[in-house]
Amino acid sequence: xxxxxxxILGMSGLGVFIAVAWYILSQLRQRKGATSTPTLQxxxxxxxxxxxEGEITREEYxxxxxxxxxxxxxxxxxxxxxxxxxxxxREAQLRxxxxxxxx
Numbered sequence: 661x662x663x664x665x666x667x668i669l670g671m672s673g674l675g676v677f678i679a680v681a682w683y684i685l686s687q688l689r690q691r692k693g694a695t696s697t698p699t700l701q702x703x704x705x706x707x708x709x710x711x712x713e714g715e716i717t718r719e720e721y722x723x724x725x726x727x728x729x730x731x732x733x734x735x736x737x738x739x740x741x742x743x744x745x746x747x748x749x750r751e752a753q754l755r756x757x758x759x760x761x762x763x
Contacts, residue, residue, distance in 0.1 A: 700732055 698706070704725065711721040 700728060703728060 707716065707721060707724050710716045711718065716724070
């Protein structure tokens with residue numbers, strides 16, 4: 661029973677810590693005026709700095725870099741698909757307009 665209580669208290673403490681850290685980071689971003697999302701390059705540079713300073717391990721850095729690469733590839737693929745759809749819609753509209761002019 662003590663293990664369950666310890667686990668619950670530990671998880672609660674972790675949740676509070678994450679919430680406080682999130683709040684502090686959001687306040688710092690607002691003060692800096694950073695309302696936009698950092699670019700992929702900025703994110704990689706930040707994690708590279710953390711690795712160089714020894715705050716994260718090589719394995720953590722590689723995992724983060726891999727996750728960012730997968731995320732970026734997925735984002736790019738979705739954007740390309742959306743762009744292709746927009747182009748096909750434009751092409752259809754253009755064909756409709758051209759048919760109207762030919763008549």
